[in-house]
Amino acid sequence: MPRGSVSIVVERCKACGFCVEFCPTKVLALSSAFNSKGYHPPHAVAPEKCSGCDLCGMYCPDFAIYGYRNDKNAPKEDEADAR
Amino acid sequence: MSSVAIPQNPVEPFLRSERMPHIWCPGCGIGTTVNCFTRALLDSKADLTKLAIVSGIGCTGRVAGYTNLDSFHTTHGRAIPFATGLKLANPELNVVVYSGDGDLFAIGGNHLIHAARRNVNLKVICVNNLIYAMTGGQTAPTTPGDVITSTAPYGTYDPAFNLPYLVEAAGAVYVARWTTFHVRQLAKSMAEMFQKKGFGFIEVLSPCPTLYQRRNKMGDGLDAMKFYKQVSKIKHGAPTSEVALSKSGEIVVGKFVDRERPEYIGTMNTYLEQQLGERYVEPHTLSDDGGCSGGELEVISCNR
Amino acid sequence: MHADPQGVLTGAHFLDGDHAACEGAIAAGARFAAGYPITPSTEVVERFAMRAPTVGGTFIQMEDELAASITIQGAVWGGVKAFTVTSGPGFSLMMEHIGYAAMTETPCVFINVQRGGPSTGLPTLPAQADMMQVRWGSHGDYEIIALCPNSPQECFDLTIKAFNFSEQYRVPVFVMLDEVVGHMTEKVIIPPAEEIEIEPRHFTKKAPKDFRLYEPEANQVPDMVKAGDGYNIHVTGLTHDQRGYPDMTPPMQDVLVKRLQSKILDNADKICLFEKENVEGADVVVVSYGITSRVAQRAVDQAREKGVKVGKLRLITAWPFPERVISEIAPTIKGFVVPELNLGQMVREVERCAGGKTRTVRVSHAGGTVHNPESILNAILEVAR
Amino acid sequence: MQSLNEIRVAGFGGQGVILSAIVIGKAASIVEGNFATMTQNFGPEARGGACSAQVILSNSPVLYPYVTHPDVLVVMSQEAYLRFAPELKPGGILLIEQDLVRIKGLSPAETRVYGIPATRIAEQIGKRMVLNVVMTGFFGAITGLISREALRKAVEDSVPSSFRELNLKAFDSGYDYGLQHLESGALEASEFEEVTVRE
Numbered sequence: 001m002p003r004g005s006v007s008i009v010v011e012r013c014k015a016c017g018f019c020v021e022f023c024p025t026k027v028l029a030l031s032s033a034f035n036s037k038g039y040h041p042p043h044a045v046a047p048e049k050c051s052g053c054d055l056c057g058m059y060c061p062d063f064a065i066y067g068y069r070n071d072k073n074a075p076k077e078d079e080a081d082a083r
Numbered sequence: 084m085s086s087v088a089i090p091q092n093p094v095e096p097f098l099r100s101e102r103m104p105h106i107w108c109p110g111c112g113i114g115t116t117v118n119c120f121t122r123a124l125l126d127s128k129a130d131l132t133k134l135a136i137v138s139g140i141g142c143t144g145r146v147a148g149y150t151n152l153d154s155f156h157t158t159h160g161r162a163i164p165f166a167t168g169l170k171l172a173n174p175e176l177n178v179v180v181y182s183g184d185g186d187l188f189a190i191g192g193n194h195l196i197h198a199a200r201r202n203v204n205l206k207v208i209c210v211n212n213l214i215y216a217m218t219g220g221q222t223a224p225t226t227p228g229d230v231i232t233s234t235a236p237y238g239t240y241d242p243a244f245n246l247p248y249l250v251e252a253a254g255a256v257y258v259a260r261w262t263t264f265h266v267r268q269l270a271k272s273m274a275e276m277f278q279k280k281g282f283g284f285i286e287v288l289s290p291c292p293t294l295y296q297r298r299n300k301m302g303d304g305l306d307a308m309k310f311y312k313q314v315s316k317i318k319h320g321a322p323t324s325e326v327a328l329s330k331s332g333e334i335v336v337g338k339f340v341d342r343e344r345p346e347y348i349g350t351m352n353t354y355l356e357q358q359l360g361e362r363y364v365e366p367h368t369l370s371d372d373g374g375c376s377g378g379e380l381e382v383i384s385c386n387r
Numbered sequence: 388m389h390a391d392p393q394g395v396l397t398g399a400h401f402l403d404g405d406h407a408a409c410e411g412a413i414a415a416g417a418r419f420a421a422g423y424p425i426t427p428s429t430e431v432v433e434r435f436a437m438r439a440p441t442v443g444g445t446f447i448q449m450e451d452e453l454a455a456s457i458t459i460q461g462a463v464w465g466g467v468k469a470f471t472v473t474s475g476p477g478f479s480l481m482m483e484h485i486g487y488a489a490m491t492e493t494p495c496v497f498i499n500v501q502r503g504g505p506s507t508g509l510p511t512l513p514a515q516a517d518m519m520q521v522r523w524g525s526h527g528d529y530e531i532i533a534l535c536p537n538s539p540q541e542c543f544d545l546t547i548k549a550f551n552f553s554e555q556y557r558v559p560v561f562v563m564l565d566e567v568v569g570h571m572t573e574k575v576i577i578p579p580a581e582e583i584e585i586e587p588r589h590f591t592k593k594a595p596k597d598f599r600l601y602e603p604e605a606n607q608v609p610d611m612v613k614a615g616d617g618y619n620i621h622v623t624g625l626t627h628d629q630r631g632y633p634d635m636t637p638p639m640q641d642v643l644v645k646r647l648q649s650k651i652l653d654n655a656d657k658i659c660l661f662e663k664e665n666v667e668g669a670d671v672v673v674v675s676y677g678i679t680s681r682v683a684q685r686a687v688d689q690a691r692e693k694g695v696k697v698g699k700l701r702l703i704t705a706w707p708f709p710e711r712v713i714s715e716i717a718p719t720i721k722g723f724v725v726p727e728l729n730l731g732q733m734v735r736e737v738e739r740c741a742g743g744k745t746r747t748v749r750v751s752h753a754g755g756t757v758h759n760p761e762s763i764l765n766a767i768l769e770v771a772r
Numbered sequence: 773m774q775s776l777n778e779i780r781v782a783g784f785g786g787q788g789v790i791l792s793a794i795v796i797g798k799a800a801s802i803v804e805g806n807f808a809t810m811t812q813n814f815g816p817e818a819r820g821g822a823c824s825a826q827v828i829l830s831n832s833p834v835l836y837p838y839v840t841h842p843d844v845l846v847v848m849s850q851e852a853y854l855r856f857a858p859e860l861k862p863g864g865i866l867l868i869e870q871d872l873v874r875i876k877g878l879s880p881a882e883t884r885v886y887g888i889p890a891t892r893i894a895e896q897i898g899k900r901m902v903l904n905v906v907m908t909g910f911f912g913a914i915t916g917l918i919s920r921e922a923l924r925k926a927v928e929d930s931v932p933s934s935f936r937e938l939n940l941k942a943f944d945s946g947y948d949y950g951l952q953h954l955e956s957g958a959l960e961a962s963e964f965e966e967v968t969v970r971e
Contacts (some may be wrong), residue, residue, distance in 0.1 A: 007089055014109035017305045022264075039109070057092060058266035059124065061107060061114030061304075066092040100619070102632060135614045137461070148621055153614040155464065156623035156633075157457060158487050164421075164454035168469070169614060170446050170459025172419055176465065176615050197450040289408060355440045364393070364443040366418060368466030368613065373444070373554070373587030375391035375416045401798035511814060571837055572794060572810035576802040674831045757838060762887075 004052015004069050006044055007034050012064035013041035016036035028065075029058065062067040097121040099151050106145060110304020112263030112289030115142055116210050117150070119266055119287075120181070123273035129137060129177060136179045137166040137386075139186035142217045142291075143210040146181040160190030162188045165196045166205050173368055174348050177206070177277070184211040184225040184286075188244055194222070199253035202281045208247065208273070209284065212291035220294030227330040231298045245327040251340050257283035258323065258340035263290065264311035268276045273340060280346045288334065299330075388679035390414045390547075390583035394442045402575040403567040405430035408498050409438065409538040410575070411546025412470050414583055417496070418444035421458035423451050423477060423712050427566045431472040433593045452477035452738035456484035460493045464622065466613030467552055468588070470496035476519055479524075485559055486525030487624045489647060492601070494553035494588070498540040498546065500563045500569040501728075513566035514754030515677055521561050522706050530643050530651035531772065532658055533561040533706040535619035539573045545703070551586035552658060554651055557608050563705060565728065567678040567757060571729040595619065600631040601643075607650035608754035651707055658705035659713060669698030669771045670721045674713070676702040676756055679726050686726075686763035695771045705733060713740035722746030722770035725762045728754045746770060777917075778839045781907075782824035782856050784868075785814065787820070788904030790903050791930060793825035798926040799918045799926035804941045805902050816939055822851055829917065830937030840842070843946075847873055847908060857883075867911055869903070884958035886950070893945050898938060905939045906946035913950025920947060 005028065006073065012037055019042050020028045027050045031043040042065060050067060057066030088253060094117065124131065124321030131152060140159035147154035153176075157165045162180045170178045180187075187195050187209050198205060214232060215221040221234040222241060230239045249256045257276045261269040276283035282326050290296065301307065311334060318326075319337040326335040353387035356363045369375065392701055394413040400411070409431045412420070420439070422432035436446040445462075449455040452473055459469035471728035473481060478499050488495055501517050503509030521533050532552050534545040542564060549560040576615045591598050595618045601609050612618045625633040626640045651658065671690070675683040680701040700716070702709060713736075717723075722745050725734040730751045738747040750766045752758050781794060790812055796819045797808035812825040826839035843859045847853045848869040862864060863882050868875070870887030888910045894903040905927055912923045924943055933941045 005089075007092065009092075012104050014104075016110040016303075018110075018115070018308060021305055054093070055266070057094070058118050058270070059115055060118065061111055061263075062104065062116060063092060063094050063098060063118070066094070068295075070091045072090075076235065099410035099632070132617045133615050148623060151619050153619060154465075154621045155459075155461070155614075156621070156625065158483055158624060161453060161457040161484070164449060164458040165461035167447070167449075167454075168419070168421060168463075169465040170461075171458075172448060172462035172465030172467040172469070173613065173615055193450050194454050197454075296398075351445075359440055362441050364441060366445045366467075367443045369416070369468065369588050371590060372388070373590050373611075374388050374585065375394070375418065397803050401794060401802050401810075403810075565836060567811065570812055572797055572812075573808065573834070678837070681835045681837060760836065 001070055002048045002050050003071070004050040004067050005047065006050060006056060006065055006067045008041060008043070009064045010035045010041040011037075012062045013039050015029050015039035015041065018059040018061065022059055023056055024053065025051055038046060088266040093125060094118055094121045097124065097150055097152070098151055102149055102371060105149055107142060108293045109293040110290055110307075111142070111309075112212070112287075112304065113146065113210055113248055115263040115266060116208065116269065116287050119270040120208065122270040123277060126270070126274045127239065127277045129277060131156060132382055133175055134168055134177045134179065136181055137162045137169065138180070139182040139191060141180060141183040141215070143183035143213070144186060144217075160186055161194065162186065163191060163205065163207070167198055167203050170203060170205060171366070173346065176249045178204075180207045181217075183215065184209055184246070185215045185223040187245065188249075189224045196249070196253040199250055199255045199282045199284070201347045202254055202256065202344050205282055206276055207282070207284045210284050210289045211246065211287050212289050212295060214291055214295040216291050216294050220298060227328055229330055230295070232301055233264055233298075243328070246286045247284075247324065247339050248323040253321045254282065254344065255284045255340060256281035256342050256344050257338075259284075259338040260286040260288070260289040260326065260336050262311035262334060262336060264308050264315065267289055268317075270334075275338075279341075280349075309340070316357060388585045388587045390392055390580040390585050391416060392580035394528040395583065396578060397577050397579045400575050400577065401572055402539050403430065403570050404539040404542040404564055405500065405534065405570065407542040407575045408433050408562060408564065410545045410577060411543040412496065412498075412550065413438055413442055413444070414543070414577065414580070415468065415547040415550035416585055417468045417470050417550060418442065419459060419467045420444070420471060421447050421449050421455040421462070421464040422472050423449055423455050425452075425474045425477045427502055427569050428472045428474040428477075428498065430569070431498055431500070437519055445507070452480040453484070454753065456481035456497070457487065459495050460484065460491070462497050463493050464614050466615075470498060472498040472500070474480055475502050475508060476506070478520065482520075482524040485531065485542060486527055486529060486662060488559035489525070489529035489531060490624050491622050492557040492647075493559070494557050494611070496546070496549045496553055496560050496562065498564065500564040500566060502566050507753050511566065512755040513757065514728045515563075515565050515679060516732065516754060518563065518729065518732040520704060520728070528648060530648050531559050531561060531706055532556070532651065532704065533563050534547065534660070534703060535563045535699070535705050537677050537680045538568065539571060539575045542568065543575050543577065547583060547585070551584070553588040554588050555608070556654065557611070558651060563677065565678050593666075599629040601627065602629045603646060603650075607646055607653065611675060619647045623664070629724055640643040655709070656709045658704055658707055659709035659712070661709055662701040662703065663712070664699040664701070666700060667700035667715055668696060671698045671767050672698040672700050672716055672720050673724045673763065673767065674700045674702065674733075675726055676705055676733065679728055682757045682760055683726050683763050685760040686767060689760065689764050690737075690767045690771070693768070695767060697767055697771070702733070708733075708736045709729040710738070710740045713737055717741040717744040722748055724748050724750060724763065724766045724770055726750035726752070726758050726766070728752050730758065776851065777829045778842045779829070779844040779846070780824055780829045780839050780842040780856055781827070781846040782822070782852035784851065785821045785823045785850050785875065787823070789823045789848065790825050790902065792904040793827050793907045795829045795905070795926045795930050796911065798930060799922040800827075802920040804918060806831050807833050807846065809837045811837050822855065823965045824856065844911070846860075846911055848903070848907060850874060865915060867907070867914060869907065869965065886910070886953055886958060888946065888949055888953070893943060893949065895947060897942050901937055902942035905942040909946025909948075910944040910950040913947045914954055
C-alpha cells in the first residue's frame, strides 16, 4: 500500500495542469477523458509513488484534487518546501 | 484503501460548496491562494465563528462569496473601510480583507494607506494579477511597463506601484510577498500574519492567463507558475525599496517587514481611558434583544 | 423598547440643530459614527466624538466620505447602530453606499446638513437642494426614507425616528437638515429615557441552519444577525437570493428590487409624517418642509390677516412622498404654493400627485438664505385670486 | 413678553459673539422658561472675519428665525457697526464697545446709544477674552430684557468650570457698569472718542 492517495473531483477540474507539474513524485498526468465541461482531468498514473503530501491540493485552484496519507497515524514528516 | 473512509479535502469545510464551481478561469491562481488561506486558518486554529472576510469588487473580490465564513462582498475599493467599521464595532472579530490589486491600490488606495497608518488590526491579502481582470484586462496601478492591456494597446508606460514598499511606508507591521507557486510558504506566512496584532499585508502574485498573459503572449497559467518558479528569489528582510516588479525580471519574495507598532483599538481604549478615567465606557455591541445594554446614568454638562 | 438611560441627557438644553441631532442619535442607541469634516455638518460628529467614549460608543474620523459611508455599514454588521454625517459635496461622494445600504438592507442613518450648491457652492449657507439627490442619487431602483426637521427639537426627535425606521424597515434613513436648522440654537427638551421609544434591532431567533439572511418576514423585512454569531452569512451588493448568494438573473432582480421598494411603499402611510393645518375649506395650501416651513408660516399668517383662506401642509417625511394627502387635498383647493430653497424639486412631486386637479405654484429660491416671506405671500395671494 | 425682542450681536470672529448670543438665548429660554431662537452668520474665516448672531426672544415659539431690524444691536467692531447700524429699528438700543466703535452718521437718529470699554474692563479683570461676557452683563443692565440672575446663571452654565469665576466677575463688571450709565442716560455721538490704535 502506498503512503498516500489522491482524490479527484473530476467535474470541478479545469485542467490547468498545476497538480501534474508540481507533484514532487510525479504521480499524476492529465487523462485523455473529458469531464462534462470538456476539460481533461488528471488521473494517477503512478499511484504507488504518492506520498500523500497534498501539494496537489494546495495548488489546485479549483478545489478538484487533494492528497492524503493512507495511514493517518504515520508520523508526519516535514514536507519539503516547493522550490 | 477500500475500507478506509476517504478523508475530506481540507479546503471543503471552508467553501460554500453549493456555489462551486467558481467563476475563475482555468489557470487562474486565486483558488490556489484560497487553499493556502484555509491551511493557514487550520494551522492557526482560529475560531472560525469569529472570523469575518471582507472583499471589494473584482475577480479576487469573489473570494468572500465562496468562503463559508461571515463574508462581505462590498463596493469597489471599499473593503478596507467596511472592515474597519466591522472590526471597531466588534473587536473580538478577526477580520480578513481579501481583494485584488486594482481594488485595493487604485480605487481603494487611499483607504489602504490610512488603515495602515492607523494600524487597524486587519489582515489584508492582496492577490496581484497585475491587471483589471474582471472588467476585461485594463491597466492597473500594478501593471509593469511595456505590457499590452486593453486600455494600453501600444503598451504601458505608467510607472507601477511597488506594493510592499508603499504598505511599509504607510505603517503596516507585517509585509510579505509570495507567488501562487509558493503555496507552503504562503500558507505559513498567512498563519504568521494572523498571529500578529495590527495591519498585516501579503501580496500574492497570481496568474491571469485570460487577460494579462494572453495579450502579452506569456502562455497559460501553468507557464506563469513555471515562470514564478524560475525567477523568484526568496530574500527575507529585503528592503522593500528594492523589490519592485518588472515584466520579466526577478521576483523577490519573502517576509520583508515584521515589526511592532501600537494597534489602533488598543491604543484608542488605553488613551481614552487615560484621558477620561472612570467616565470612559468601553464600546459594546447591541444585546441579543437588539437594544443597548444598560449602564449608569451619564451626568455631564452638555453645553457647547 | 425604551432608550438606554446611559445615553440620554434628560432635561432642557439650549442646543443647535447639529448638536441636537447628535443627542438624538445617542438616545436612539447609536454607538458608532464615522465622518469626514464638512461645513455645516461637522458639529454633529464633533459632539459625538466628545460624547461617544462616555456612553460606550466609537467615533472614527475617516479619510473621506466614501470611507465614512461604508465604515458605518461594516459597523452595523458588527452589531451596533451607526450613522454618518455630511453635507453637499460629501453627500455626493456617498451615493454609491446609499445603494449598497439599500441593496444589502443595512439599517443606518445619514444626517445631511444641506448647504448651497452645486459643487462647493455655499459652504456656510443654507439650501434644500439635495432633496432629489437623496431619493435618486444612487443608481438603480430603490426606496429610502428621508425626514426634514424644522427646529433643533425636531433634529433630536426625528433623528430618533430615523434610527427607529431604519431598524424597522432595514433601510438607510436620511435626516435632511439645512444650514439654518443645523446652526439654529433653541430650547431642546430631552425627555427621560423611559419616555423615549426605541426600535430594537430585530435579531433572528432562528438557529443558523434554519436561517436565511434575506428571507422576508411578515412585514417584507428580513431579520438581522451580526457577524460572529455563527450564521456564516454572505452579504453582497450583487443581486442575490434569500441566502444572500449572488443570483444575477432577471427573475431574481424582479423579486428582490420589487421587495426593496414595496417594503417601504406598502408602509408609506405609517412612514409619512406631516402637519396639516386649516386645510379644510382652504383655497390655497402651502406645502413646505424644513426651515422653509417656518418662513412660510409668517406668510400664511399674513395672508390670513388679509382674509385669505389658506391652509398649511408641512412635510416631516419627504420620502416616501406623502402622495395620498396631496392627492386628497388637490381637488378641494384652488392651488398649492410650494416654497423651497431650491429651484424646484419637491414641487414636482406635489404637481405629480395633484394630477392636474389643481394649480401648483413654485416659490423657488437659489439658496444662501431663507425666503423673504413676502415672496410666499404674493404667491398665496395670486393663487387665491 | 417684551416689545424689544429681536437682538443682534456682531463683531469679528474670536470676540465671542456667538457665546454672548447663546448666553442671552439660554437665559431667556432655559432659565426663564420663555422661547428663544439663536442663529448665526459666519464667513469661511476661522478668526477675524465678520461674525454676527441673532437672538429672537418671545413668549411663544419663534417661527421666522431671522432678524432683519433688531430692537437691540450689540456691536464690538467698527465693521459690524457700519454694516448693521442702519438696520436698527427706530427707537432701538445700540450697545457698543466704545474703544473699538466710532459712531458716525447714526441713523435712525432716535437710537439710544450706550457705550462700554468692554475690552479694557476685561483686560483689567485679567483676560481680554471675556469682553463678550462684560458686554453681555452690560446688555442685561441696559435692556432689562432678562433678569440679572437668569443671565448670570446662563453664563455659569456656558463656560468651562475653570473659567467660571473669571466670567462671572466679567459679567458683574459689565452689569454694574451698565447700571451706573443707565442712570446717566443715553449718550450723544459727540461724547465718543475716535478709535485709535492702542498698544
